[in-house]
Amino acid sequence: MDIFCRGVKPFPPLALTEVAFWLRIMRDHAVFLYHGLPSTDKELRPEARQFYAIFTDLEECAGRAAGEEDFANLVAAATVAVQRFFVFKRRILHLLAECRLCGAWLYPLFVDHLSREALYFRKLLKKFGGCGMPCQVDAVGSEHIFWARGIADHMKFVRDLVDPSERALLSMATATGQKFDLLNLQARDIASMLWHYRPNNDLVRFAKDFRTAVQDANDFAATAGGLVACCTAATVIPPLLADHVRREGVHCMEVLELIRRYLLAGDDGLEGEQDDDEE
Ligand SMILES: [Fe+2]
Ligand SMILES: [Fe+2]
Known part of the structure; x- marks a missing residue:
């Protein structure tokens, strides 16, 4: 069933390598959104830039993580960040869907795709503790x-x-x-x-x-x-x-x-x- 379905969770177990992979993916998404938004935009572009910085920091945390406590802290911080990023992507998508983002170089399906990957990552993080x-x-x-x-x-x-x-x-x-x-x-x-x-x-x-x-x-x-x-x-x-x-x-x-x-x-x-x- 689709990732949007309530009970669906990713198959892989939650591991540091998985988290590091998806943090890098989220960082890339922030770049795509930043460059796809209108150059005149004064609200969403700075927010995309902030997400880039947040995911860069989290990636560095993942690189330094040693032990269960570090991993738990990383998962908690990443969960908050990816939830906010998911909402941000859906907000852009809804603006595109109603033609309220003139000058953007973003397909709605592209932003939907990015939001699906954020949701997948969020659900992966929710497997913390082994619950699949x-x-x-x-x-x-x-x-x-x-x-x-x-x-x-x-x-x-x-x-x-x-x-x-x-x-x-x-x-x-x-x-x-x-x-x-x-x-x-x-x-x-x-x-x-x-x-x-x-x-x-x-x-x-x-x-x-x-x-x-x-x-x-x-x-x-x-x-x-x-x-x-x-x-x-x-x-x-x-x-x-x-x-x-x-x-x-x-x-x-x-x-x-x-x-x-x-x-x-x-x-x-x-x-x-x-x-x-x-x-
Ligand atoms: Fe992606
Ligand atoms: Fe993708």
């Missing part, structure tokens, strides 16, 4: 949905920053985006069918296909990033965005590896209390 979803297969399903939608978005954002003359790059980005749109739909079907149950062979096969597709998308992102870095393709993709997409793709593969090991180990179904509430 009652049924692991639901977390697996939700994870596939989150990343399938996210990677489909990445491909669309990249495609729209490629010069129209770069026909091969454009068609590759379009085809990969469409592939992940389909994977998103399939992930939703499987997650729905197995909700509150346990993995089956269909899920194992889907997870394998999904990993292959993500690896292909990562190879494409690495190639595109290399072309941007060497100025050998006509695009207006900022190098930071290319690198950001590449890092998220690599991180997705790490999460998928955790899922692969979980599926390999087998799961007999519910471990905790079954919650029949609709999400």
Whole structure:
């Protein structure tokens, strides 16, 4: 189920490396928002700059963290920051949705995407103390949905920053985006069918296909990033965005590896209390 659903939490356990990864991602988002907001803006741009400073500081804290107490303090501070950042992103999104941010260079879907990642991070932080979803297969399903939608978005954002003359790059980005749109739909079907149950062979096969597709998308992102870095393709993709997409793709593969090991180990179904509430 979608990350916006009440009970959905990320699959990975809360670890320092996860927190450090997402803090860096949040810092990048602050840069994207700052540069995408109108240059005349006197309120939102300074706020984006503040978030950049906040997440830079938190990243430094993560780098210094040693021991449980430091980690607990980091999680508490990051939770407050990411909650505020999520609200900030949604505020920008709502202004865009009602055409009240003239001169902004931000797609509404792009800001929605950034807000989904903030929400994912906030929910990950809420796993402090080890509390995940009652049924692991639901977390697996939700994870596939989150990343399938996210990677489909990445491909669309990249495609729209490629010069129209770069026909091969454009068609590759379009085809990969469409592939992940389909994977998103399939992930939703499987997650729905197995909700509150346990993995089956269909899920194992889907997870394998999904990993292959993500690896292909990562190879494409690495190639595109290399072309941007060497100025050998006509695009207006900022190098930071290319690198950001590449890092998220690599991180997705790490999460998928955790899922692969979980599926390999087998799961007999519910471990905790079954919650029949609709999400
Ligand atoms: Fe991101
Ligand atoms: Fe993303």
